[in-house]
Amino acid sequence: MNDAARHYPPQIRIPATYMRGGTSKGVFFKLSDLPAAAQVPGTARDQLLLRVIGSPDPYEKQIDGMGGATSSTSKTVILSKSESTEHDVDYLFGQVAIDKPYVDWSGNCGNLSAAVGPFAVANGLVDAARIPHDGVVEVRIWQVNIQKTIVSRVPVINGQVQETGDFELDGVTFPAAEIPVAFMDPADGEGAIFPTGNLIDELDVPGVGLLRATLINAGIPTVFVDAADLGYDGTERQAAINGDERALELFETIRAQGALRMGLIADISEAAQRQHTPKIAFVAPPADYVASSGKCIKGADIDLLVRALSMGKLHHAMMGTAAVAIAAAAAIEGTLVNLAATRDTSGGGKRNAVTFGHPSGSLRVGAEARLVEGCWHIEKAVMSRSARVLMEGVVRIPGDSFQA
Structure with a gap:
């Protein structure tokens, strides 16, 4: 037992929130809460997120992680106060492969976009002076993957994010508060809407x-x-x-x-x-x-x-x-x-x-x-979604799961 303790590092604790957004679920992190090596893009960040989610898993079940063994539940989000004066929060999305050792950073998750605004309000990423006691706060989100703006209208009651409500979304079992989300100029990056120039x-x-x-x-x-x-x-x-x-x-x-x-x-x-x-x-x-x-x-x-x-x-x-x-x-x-x-x-x-x-x-x-x-x-482009915190606290992963 003592030999094992000397040879195997203990688990580390990383503050995290598990959230549903639309018809997806993911693990949300504040950038500043990640270990220093994972606060920048690269191998260490990818290895950490893979271990959190439980990938790569040849059984395709993600039993040893937070993932749910589907593309809708093998997701991670990293948020920080925006570096832009025109936005409140910078939103980076990582789609974690289930059976392969990689994280795909090539696009956004529109469903989890609905959870970004509520997380930002609840975690101090939005100026407190802009949050009403009762009403709606407009959260301007910079989507880092595709370099685009998303505008989320988050309902607030007693100065806190309102999560419960009667808005029903097919694919989600229980009703919740409605969150309208607008994707501004949604062509990915600087590309044309039709890359080939053809409609068909x-x-x-x-x-x-x-x-x-x-x-x-x-x-x-x-x-x-x-x-x-x-x-x-x-x-x-x-x-x-x-x-x-x-x-x-x-x-x-x-x-x-x-x-x-x-x-x-x-x-x-x-x-x-x-x-x-x-x-x-x-x-x-x-x-x-x-x-x-x-x-x-x-x-x-x-x-x-x-x-x-x-x-x-x-x-x-x-x-x-x-x-x-x-x-x-x-x-x-x-x-x-x-x-x-x-x-x-x-x-x-x-x-x-x-x-x-x-x-x-x-x-x-x-x-x-x-x-x-x-x-x-x-x-x-505009649609209504809903979002809800499922669990918050810390995730644990073995200390040697990533390159420090």
Whole structure:
């Protein structure tokens, strides 16, 4: 026992908060609370976050960590007071791979974006003078991964974040307080909304041939394909896709081809190390279906159907950033998303908002599109989410889990 104590370092304690944001969960850290070696980007930070979440795990269960063995629950967030006078908080998101030893920093998590504002208010990252006793505080967030602004409206009661409420979000079991979130100028980085310049491209997909795709860069780079072109109807739930290895391989092949065409990778082999982006989704006109909760979704109540994959698996609901991409693509006439949302399939309707059906239910999102000097521009995309603290305190990891 004493020999073991001398040879194996004790666990260290790191202040952390476990939060739900939208239909995702993640471990939130203040940058200043991380060990010094992990306060800067690099190997030490990645190793620390991998160990916190419980990756890489060949069993794909993340039993020895905080992850929940799905892309929606294998997430980390690092927050700090913003270095910009125009923002309150700097928000860095890390998508942790489940069975591989890497953290993907290439994009944002739209769902956890809803939890950033409440965390910032509760943890002293927003000027106390701006927080009302009762009301709403607007939190301006700088999304570090994609270098964009997010504006969150956080409800406050008695000077504290209001977490409880009656706002219901399909994919989340219990109601909570509504948090409207606006993604400003959501084209990722400085890139064009349509990297190829086309509303619809044709991808040469091995085993499929030429496949129509809308390649859009809004919220998060996303590859949209038509469900019917792949033999689907858009009402599929997780078991229909995630239980079919051939289907998963096909979607990954399409995603990789889309990434190459969008200029996100230089060689097709690089796609395996960039799982977080781009996303891939398939769309279809509205139809009746039964959601995973047993709720009946009527085609008359939605504008289109969308199913999206994240980190190689069909998502149980919809990623927040992909919802931004859906809103943006729906607002632009002639994209596959806009065509699916137009019941006569003529693509003849400009849409400032759509309600789409996903495996867990439906979601309404809005976006305003403008054509400026031949290029499409999205001023902002808006949706409502909710967020809640699940646990706060410290996480523990072995002291030799990262390079100090």
